Amino acid sequence: MIRYLIKNNFKLMFRNTWSIAVMLLGPILVIAVLSSAFSELMKSYEGVDTFPVGYRIQEADDAVIEATKMAGEEAGILFYEYPQGEIKDVMEKNELSGFVEFSEDKYTVYTSADYEVEGITLKYFMNKVMNEGVDASLQIKEQAKIALPVEQLEFMPAIDSVDYYGIVYIVYFCWCGMICATGVLSNEKKYGIVRRFRVSNISESQNFLGKFIPIVLTVAGGMAIATVITVLLYDIHWGKPLLSTVIVFLMIAAGAALGMMLYNISDSLVITIILQFTIVWFLGFFGGSFETYMFSSMPDFLKQLSPIYHGNRALVELSCMGESSYVASTVIYSLAVTVICSIVAIFAGYVRKRGKA
Amino acid sequence: MGNIILKTTDLTKKYNNKAVVDNLNIEIRKGEIFGLLGPNGAGKSTTMNMICSIVRPTAGEIELLGKNPWKQKKEVIHKIGYIPQELAIHGNLKAWENVELFTSLYGIKGQELKKAVGDSLEYVGLLERKQEFAKNFSGGMKRRLNIACALGHNPELLIFDEPTVGIDPQSRNFILDKIKESNAKGATVIYTSHYMEEVEAICTRIAIMDNGKIIACGTSQELKKLVNSGHENITLEEVFLTLTGKKLRDYAE
Numbered sequence: 339m340i341r342y343l344i345k346n347n348f349k350l351m352f353r354n355t356w357s358i359a360v361m362l363l364g365p366i367l368v369i370a371v372l373s374s375a376f377s378e379l380m381k382s383y384e385g386v387d388t389f390p391v392g393y394r395i396q397e398a399d400d401a402v403i404e405a406t407k408m409a410g411e412e413a414g415i416l417f418y419e420y421p422q423g424e425i426k427d428v429m430e431k432n433e434l435s436g437f438v439e440f441s442e443d444k445y446t447v448y449t450s451a452d453y454e455v456e457g458i459t460l461k462y463f464m465n466k467v468m469n470e471g472v473d474a475s476l477q478i479k480e481q482a483k484i485a486l487p488v489e490q491l492e493f494m495p496a497i498d499s500v501d502y503y504g505i506v507y508i509v510y511f512c513w514c515g516m517i518c519a520t521g522v523l524s525n526e527k528k529y530g531i532v533r534r535f536r537v538s539n540i541s542e543s544q545n546f547l548g549k550f551i552p553i554v555l556t557v558a559g560g561m562a563i564a565t566v567i568t569v570l571l572y573d574i575h576w577g578k579p580l581l582s583t584v585i586v587f588l589m590i591a592a593g594a595a596l597g598m599m600l601y602n603i604s605d606s607l608v609i610t611i612i613l614q615f616t617i618v619w620f621l622g623f624f625g626g627s628f629e630t631y632m633f634s635s636m637p638d639f640l641k642q643l644s645p646i647y648h649g650n651r652a653l654v655e656l657s658c659m660g661e662s663s664y665v666a667s668t669v670i671y672s673l674a675v676t677v678i679c680s681i682v683a684i685f686a687g688y689v690r691k692r693g694k695a
Numbered sequence: 696m697g698n699i700i701l702k703t704t705d706l707t708k709k710y711n712n713k714a715v716v717d718n719l720n721i722e723i724r725k726g727e728i729f730g731l732l733g734p735n736g737a738g739k740s741t742t743m744n745m746i747c748s749i750v751r752p753t754a755g756e757i758e759l760l761g762k763n764p765w766k767q768k769k770e771v772i773h774k775i776g777y778i779p780q781e782l783a784i785h786g787n788l789k790a791w792e793n794v795e796l797f798t799s800l801y802g803i804k805g806q807e808l809k810k811a812v813g814d815s816l817e818y819v820g821l822l823e824r825k826q827e828f829a830k831n832f833s834g835g836m837k838r839r840l841n842i843a844c845a846l847g848h849n850p851e852l853l854i855f856d857e858p859t860v861g862i863d864p865q866s867r868n869f870i871l872d873k874i875k876e877s878n879a880k881g882a883t884v885i886y887t888s889h890y891m892e893e894v895e896a897i898c899t900r901i902a903i904m905d906n907g908k909i910i911a912c913g914t915s916q917e918l919k920k921l922v923n924s925g926h927e928n929i930t931l932e933e934v935f936l937t938l939t940g941k942k943l944r945d946y947a948e
Binding site for chain 1: 744747748749750751752753754769772773775777779780781782783784786787788790795796797799800801802803804808844845858
């Protein structure tokens with residue numbers, strides 16, 4: 339029986355022109371707007387090869403300074419010592435893009451409005467070196483030449499705004515796939531179709547799959563069309579298309595399961611849509627959907643909590659590097675969300691169907 | 696007992712400690728067209744919903760074809776054809792797709808499903824229009840499609856919850872004829888409506904329900920005899936108003 343349920347729900351979702359239009363036009367318009375808005379920023383960042391930065395030591399471990407300089411060279415940041423003078427005057431006189439003042443337990447980064455992108459890059463670099471490179475810098479005391487584990491992606495190769503937003507907004511809309519089911523679910527409730535289902539042999543898991551599978555197929559179809567259109571319109575590079583497709587598909591499934599779970603718990607389409615969009619907005623906020631994750635000042639643990647961050651990072655790295663260590667975490671994260679949300683959704687549906695005496 | 700298709704014993708449903716259905720005891724025999732009448736809020740739809748295992752009873756027992764529909768749902772639910780008061784169809788599906796969807800919920804598939812869809816649509820006079828979207832149908836056609844969606848699995852008990860609301864006399868007449876035809880073919884029917892003349896025309900036995908209880912039950916002639924109105928040509932509506940009162944019932948069921 340589930341075959342017919344899937345088939346007809348799929349037809350219903352695909353015939354809901356409003357939701358299909360949102361899923362198709364949404365990414366196309368948002369990608370156009372954001373990639374255009376951020377193109378200058380990311381282009382200038384892309385154009386940065388190496389840039390000079392001054393530094394001054396108040397009280398700091400020499401090994402840390404040396405390690406910072408070495409990692410900086412690899413990232414295109416050249417450190418020059420200026421022990422004296424007003425920092426502002428030194429920066430202007432020597433055309434420095436930034437300045438770092440090292441103390442015993444802190445460092446201060448000075449940036450210039452004339453070198454905005456270099457300033458952001460320097461802040462991010464220092465944050466990475468100081469927060470993640472401590473262990474390695476201790477090793478430097480014993481071994482003369484060990485590079486700090488500074489992640490390379492943020493510095494080379496750079497990704498342009500069209501590729502970045504072209505990828506992350508396909509990801510973002512994947513998580514909003516529940517919108518495709520709004521027509522079916524509102525009809526079911528409004529016209530008492532839910533009661534027809536209850537007076538039948540259908541189980542809660544069949545009922546769940548009868549909606550979950552069509553949502554995934556509809557969103558996948560919509561996203562495939564949106565992706566092809568955006569690739570043709572904006573020349574977006576997806577790196578490894580097959581692997582990227584698998585990742586996107588898994589995230590569509592996770593988004594659909596999350597939506598179904600919220601619906602079965604709340605029993606309200608309005609609450610479901612509000613909750614899902616809020617959750618996805620926050621996941622995207624931490625995950626690089628709005629501010630690129632490269633320049634994001636969000637705490638790292640918050641970024642890591644967002645499955646959208648893992649997905650964005652995996653796909654962006656696949657696009658610009660051809661490989662990514664985030665592929666595995668994206669797959670695991672998406673599968674875990676799908677399985678857990680599906681189980682909760684089926685259980686919630688069962689409890690609701692059972693009713694209260 | 697073998698002749699009894701539905702029996703409720705002290706069936707009760709309470710919402711917030713208020714009994715909507717209060718110790719209801721009814722017996723419906725195989726082959727009957729059983730009419731359930733009552734003002735708004737009398738508990739008719741709640742009773743139907745409990746019988747169809749949509750709403751869980753607070754207390755009491757339901758025996759449907761010898762089984763408890765709440766405990767042995769899989770064994771008995773496919774024997775029920777439920778026609779809800781609302782037009783429980785998808786406007787964005789074609790007529791045949793609607794019937795296919797709801798008939799398939801009973802495990803019917805393949806050629807058997809195809810035949811059941813065709814038979815159901817033919818039965819309600821919509822076979823010629825099977826390729827049209829339900830949203831483009833008139834009110835009467837939607838009502839007929841609503842019925843077709845509950846017939847495909849060939850149920851033994853048909854439960855009609857006000858199936859003729861808001862349709863023209865031709866469609867109403869057609870639906871009533873089809874109910875009688877289904878009954879003649881062996882189906883037992885439970886029929887709720889506010890239209891007294893409909894109930895009187897097709898029902899073999901009628902129960903009048905108010906405040907969650909059956910206040911009178913019998914053939915239309917027996918009900919008329921219950922009320923001593925002083926004139927012979929008393930209508931079922933007069934009986935109904937005498938038993939349930941003329942006070943407006945403005946609360947929802």
